[in-house]
Amino acid sequence: MVPLTAYLVLSAILFAIGLWGALTRKNAILVLVSIEIMINAASLNFIAFWCYGKFTDISAQLFVLFGIAIAGAEAAVGLALVIAIFRFNKSVNVEEITSLKG
Amino acid sequence: MTLAQLGFLVVATLTLAGALAAVTLRNLTHAVLSLILFFFGVAGLFFLLRADFIGVVQILIYVGAIAVLIVFAIVLTRQRIGLEDFKQIGGAWWMGAFTAALVGGILIEIIRHSPEVAIFKVRSPVGSVQEIGQALMTDYVLPFEIISILLTAALIGAVVIAMEEIQNPRKEKR
Numbered sequence: 001m002v003p004l005t006a007y008l009v010l011s012a013i014l015f016a017i018g019l020w021g022a023l024t025r026k027n028a029i030l031v032l033v034s035i036e037i038m039i040n041a042a043s044l045n046f047i048a049f050w051c052y053g054k055f056t057d058i059s060a061q062l063f064v065l066f067g068i069a070i071a072g073a074e075a076a077v078g079l080a081l082v083i084a085i086f087r088f089n090k091s092v093n094v095e096e097i098t099s100l101k102g
Numbered sequence: 103m104t105l106a107q108l109g110f111l112v113v114a115t116l117t118l119a120g121a122l123a124a125v126t127l128r129n130l131t132h133a134v135l136s137l138i139l140f141f142f143g144v145a146g147l148f149f150l151l152r153a154d155f156i157g158v159v160q161i162l163i164y165v166g167a168i169a170v171l172i173v174f175a176i177v178l179t180r181q182r183i184g185l186e187d188f189k190q191i192g193g194a195w196w197m198g199a200f201t202a203a204l205v206g207g208i209l210i211e212i213i214r215h216s217p218e219v220a221i222f223k224v225r226s227p228v229g230s231v232q233e234i235g236q237a238l239m240t241d242y243v244l245p246f247e248i249i250s251i252l253l254t255a256a257l258i259g260a261v262v263i264a265m266e267e268i269q270n271p272r273k274e275k276r
Binding site for chain 2: 001002004005006007008009010012013014015016017018019020021023024025027029030032033034036037040043044047048050051057058059061062064065066068069070071072073074075076077079080081082083084086087090091092
């Protein structure tokens with residue numbers, strides 16, 4: 001039997017890895033990739049508590065479902081922004097995108 | 103070690119390896135492919151936690167749609183060199199790692215010091231999708247409708263943002 005804390009610690013480590021990637025990567029697309037890793041870690045936490053908990057309702061799965069939908073919408077709009085910025089700046093390097101003009 | 107523990111160890115190792123590779127690799131395409139491995143690993147963990155519907159939704163949406171979207175964005179933002187590097191300004195690499203380690207450490211300390219209230223209940227897999235459907239239509243119908251509006255707005259917004267400007271020729275002379 002796998003203990004609940006194993007899933008929670010795994011989710012915390014995945015969240016920290018995603019946070020490191022979001023703070024460190026220079027390519028704007030890889031920052032969005034790291035944000036997806038963080039959202040997945042939080043969803044894992046939800047489902048772990050749903051499986052091991054005392055409560056019998058289905059709310060955690062619905063939370064995760066809506067979270068996945070929101071993550072998809074955020075990825076779509078974020079990547080559209082990256083494409084539009086690339087068209088103007090010719091670069092997706094977050095250090096070179098320094099002005100809001102355009 | 104039981105089979106369940108062995109399965110959890112294998113899937114968790116794959117997931118961790120995928121996440122570490124996705125935030126570490128210099129090649130952009132390799133990072134996205136390891137992200138796909140990470141998504142499959144998380145779906146495997148959902149199956150181990152008896153959330154079958156969410157596991158399938160994870161594969162369908164994350165691997166089938168979001169990963170493909172990221173690959174398309176990489177194709178559309180091709181720079182001269184396909185490689186990328188860590189931040190090189192000052193000590194930013196170490197500061198990012200320190201912040202992430204701090205957050206992870208605080209979370210793990212909270213997990214270790216919280217009381218053990220976990221009860222593993224054997225959940226029947228048959229009623230899972232039915233329960234989700236019923237909850238979506240009765241208790242959670244308002245978030246359901248709002249999510250559909252949000253997705254429509256995101257769809258239209260993404261198309262509008264990424265569209266080429268063709269009706270204003272003065273902007274292209276910059």
